[in-house]
Amino acid sequence: MTLKLQALTERPETLASGHGLCPGCSESVVVRMVLMALANPAVVSLATGCLEVSSTRFPDTAWKVPVIHSAFENAASTASGIEAAYKALVRKGRMAERPLTFVVFAGDGATYDIGLQWLSGALERRHRFVYVCLNNEGYMNTGIQRSGATLKGTWTTTTPAGAATAGKVDWNKDVTAIVAAHGIPYVAQAAVHHWKDLMTKVRKAEAAAGPSFINVFAPCNRGWRHEPEDTMNVSRLAVESGAWPLYEVIDGAWHMTGSGRKTRPVADYMRAQGRFKHLMTEANAGLLAEIQARIDSEWVRLQKRCASGV
Amino acid sequence: MTSRIAEWKRISAGGLVSNPGSSERVQTGAWRTRRPVIDFSQCTHCMICWVMCPDTSMQVYKDRLTGVDLAHCKGCGICASECPKHCIQMVPEDRRV
Ligand code: SF4
Numbered sequence: 001m002t003l004k005l006q007a008l009t010e011r012p013e014t015l016a017s018g019h020g021l022c023p024g025c026s027e028s029v030v031v032r033m034v035l036m037a038l039a040n041p042a043v044v045s046l047a048t049g050c051l052e053v054s055s056t057r058f059p060d061t062a063w064k065v066p067v068i069h070s071a072f073e074n075a076a077s078t079a080s081g082i083e084a085a086y087k088a089l090v091r092k093g094r095m096a097e098r099p100l101t102f103v104v105f106a107g108d109g110a111t112y113d114i115g116l117q118w119l120s121g122a123l124e125r126r127h128r129f130v131y132v133c134l135n136n137e138g139y140m141n142t143g144i145q146r147s148g149a150t151l152k153g154t155w156t157t158t159t160p161a162g163a164a165t166a167g168k169v170d171w172n173k174d175v176t177a178i179v180a181a182h183g184i185p186y187v188a189q190a191a192v193h194h195w196k197d198l199m200t201k202v203r204k205a206e207a208a209a210g211p212s213f214i215n216v217f218a219p220c221n222r223g224w225r226h227e228p229e230d231t232m233n234v235s236r237l238a239v240e241s242g243a244w245p246l247y248e249v250i251d252g253a254w255h256m257t258g259s260g261r262k263t264r265p266v267a268d269y270m271r272a273q274g275r276f277k278h279l280m281t282e283a284n285a286g287l288l289a290e291i292q293a294r295i296d297s298e299w300v301r302l303q304k305r306c307a308s309g310v
Numbered sequence: 311m312t313s314r315i316a317e318w319k320r321i322s323a324g325g326l327v328s329n330p331g332s333s334e335r336v337q338t339g340a341w342r343t344r345r346p347v348i349d350f351s352q353c354t355h356c357m358i359c360w361v362m363c364p365d366t367s368m369q370v371y372k373d374r375l376t377g378v379d380l381a382h383c384k385g386c387g388i389c390a391s392e393c394p395k396h397c398i399q400m401v402p403e404d405r406r407v
């Protein structure tokens with residue numbers, strides 16, 4: 001199956017309009033890209049988050065594929081249960097074997113913080129599912145609070161920028177690497193603007209002989225304070241500045257994807273968003289330099305991993 | 311009070327919702343303050359706008375872009391920003407037109 005958009009328009013629609021996500025939200029774009037890239041019919045497990053509350057407003061649903069509404073922490077556990085139940089029913093002859101792909105959609109709050117232990121357990125048990133983290137670097141649904149994915153220096157409602165602090169005090173954690181350390185067959189970072197890279201990764205994840213994980217950069221214009229039409233631009237700037245590198249880890253071997261280059265300072269990416277406005281001032285020049293230095297050193301570390309293949 | 315309990319009892323077991331895509335009845339087009347207008351003389355039917363639309367609002371028929379579902383388009387402007395031919399313009403809504 002080739003990745004031609006014209007051909008993909010022939011496929012049945014997976015997510016209907018009329019959902020309640022904000023204008024310009026990237027999450028529904030990622031969901032459609034993921035589901036249209038899959039070869040098999042999907043069964044989805046949703047974690048609590050913007051996507052869940054906006055797409056399943058009772059008594060309606062925007063989904064055109066089977067979906068199970070999970071709590072904040074247990075979307076990976078729900079997917080484990082679906083996969084185990086399917087295998088048991090086939091084994092007992094109560095269901096015919098058929099090609100199915102089990103998919104999890106969860107935000108960064110559900111993945112980095114609240115559901116990390118549950119995700120880790122499911123990966124250890126080797127349940128075969130494609131876990132997609134919709135990473136908008138915060139708890140946007142509940143009012144733009146910081147999460148473990150929020151970059152140091154970011155303004156959120158719980159990490160205000162003012163005289164006492166200049167946004168978030170702590171560094172974000174590298175959950176993609178934490179997931180990769182479980183030794184699962186496929187792990188990747190993707191971004192919403194790069195549809196071809198994202199869909200190619202989804203196909204590799206689906207074909208993997210075990211659990212797979214894709215951490216997708218998904219701008220939130222309300223929480224990041226940019227215009228709705230700039231959603232894809234902001235995603236592009238994050239990748240070009242190296243703030244969000246695109247790579248994949250196949251059976252433990254690290255590879256860059258896309259251009260594999262870092263072509264701009266992180267300030268270019270930050271300037272496009274109100275949540276970093278305070279970092280553009282003289283008073284916070286030191287913090288901005290510290291963030292740039294960290295992105296540079298992380299980039300070098302990633303290049304080394306890719307060069308050595310492990 | 312009794313009628314509310316009757317309503318509650320009509321909810322299916324497990325809260326099952328068996329009307330896929332029923333959100334379409336919600337006309338989110340009412341949120342829009344500006345609408346995308348496509349210049350079809352320039353359009354190459356590349357489908358970038360179709361894949362980038364958060365609201366499944368680009369209408370396609372047999373590989374061709376045919377228009378915008380204005381009952382649901384929220385007017386975000388992503389299609390206009392991302393169109394490689396720059397042939398989508400965001401025009402302020404004016405209901406008197
Ligand atoms: S992105 Fe532009 S050129 Fe491509 S199909 Fe849409 S309107 Fe036409």
Ligand code: SF4
Pocket residue numbers: 024346362363364365366367368378382383384385386387388389390
């Ligand atoms: S303005 Fe936004 S919602 Fe409307 S068609 Fe364009 S991308 Fe879709």
